[in-house]
Amino acid sequence: MLLSTFFFALMQVCVKGVPRIPAEEIILFRSLISLAISLVFLRRAGVSVWGNNRKWLFARGAFGAVALILFFNVLQNIPLATAATLQYMSPIFTAILGVFIVKERVQPWQWVFFLVSFAGVLVIEGVETNVDSLYLWLGVVSAVFTGVAYSIVRRLNVREHPLVIIFYFPLVTLPVVGIYTLFNWVQPEGWEWVILLLVGLFTQLGQYYMTLSYQHEEISKVANLTYIGIIYALLFGFFFFGELLHVGTYVGMALVLLGVILNIQYKNKRSKKATLTAGSGST
Numbered sequence: 001m002l003l004s005t006f007f008f009a010l011m012q013v014c015v016k017g018v019p020r021i022p023a024e025e026i027i028l029f030r031s032l033i034s035l036a037i038s039l040v041f042l043r044r045a046g047v048s049v050w051g052n053n054r055k056w057l058f059a060r061g062a063f064g065a066v067a068l069i070l071f072f073n074v075l076q077n078i079p080l081a082t083a084a085t086l087q088y089m090s091p092i093f094t095a096i097l098g099v100f101i102v103k104e105r106v107q108p109w110q111w112v113f114f115l116v117s118f119a120g121v122l123v124i125e126g127v128e129t130n131v132d133s134l135y136l137w138l139g140v141v142s143a144v145f146t147g148v149a150y151s152i153v154r155r156l157n158v159r160e161h162p163l164v165i166i167f168y169f170p171l172v173t174l175p176v177v178g179i180y181t182l183f184n185w186v187q188p189e190g191w192e193w194v195i196l197l198l199v200g201l202f203t204q205l206g207q208y209y210m211t212l213s214y215q216h217e218e219i220s221k222v223a224n225l226t227y228i229g230i231i232y233a234l235l236f237g238f239f240f241f242g243e244l245l246h247v248g249t250y251v252g253m254a255l256v257l258l259g260v261i262l263n264i265q266y267k268n269k270r271s272k273k274a275t276l277t278a279g280s281g282s283t
Helices: 002-016 023-045 052-078 080-087 090-101 110-126 133-156 162-183 191-216 219-241 245-280
Strands: none
Touching: 002 052, 002 191, 002 219, 023 052, 023 162, 023 191, 052 080, 052 133, 052 162, 080 110, 080 133, 090 110, 090 133, 090 219, 110 245, 133 191, 133 219, 162 191, 191 219, 219 245
């Protein structure tokens, strides 16, 4: 998940580097590149691109596609800080929905750790209250749909190849953004082609490691790691765009890290305890 958030943060840097290109067109490029990479590697591995659980795979693709399109539209219509904060509600929704979709229980202390990390995001980003309530709610819906998509990945577990799960996302997304882009095409120029290619590559890497993470570990443990992405974003903003960090930013970063570290330690402690209990029971 740490690798996933790192590559997604690099992807966001690239998206910021092509402000002239419409969001839907960027999604089109990232979907085409992701689809092509997934097809090539699945063919080489001799794995069917259609998978074995098509109902859940299509559902993951559909929820992910709607979440992404909603988020990009919210991003274009309300302040960046508010949009980012709304998106960082998704780990909380992932944990909540995981209780129903995957039947994984989240311990009371883990909710506290989630809230500590989310509080860190609020300290860093702040929230602009004077925004259109429609886009505010669309942002919440986007976070909920993201939570559903990630919970489905966990439900699929290791029964599907990670690239098969990733394949369905662009498969469902392409027809929607393709029709929009057909009538609103903006011709990329020069380095914009390279940046759009990198958007696709970083997205693929981010999706791959995120999928592996949710397949192999409990939602309540890895979802919280998503908040590390805000620290990557801050550091990249500083180094690539000269965005200065204020005192409140460091306080927020500390809260994010505190919530993540406490959650991991808590889960590891519970896992060790469960292992010892199982071992003593077998003897």
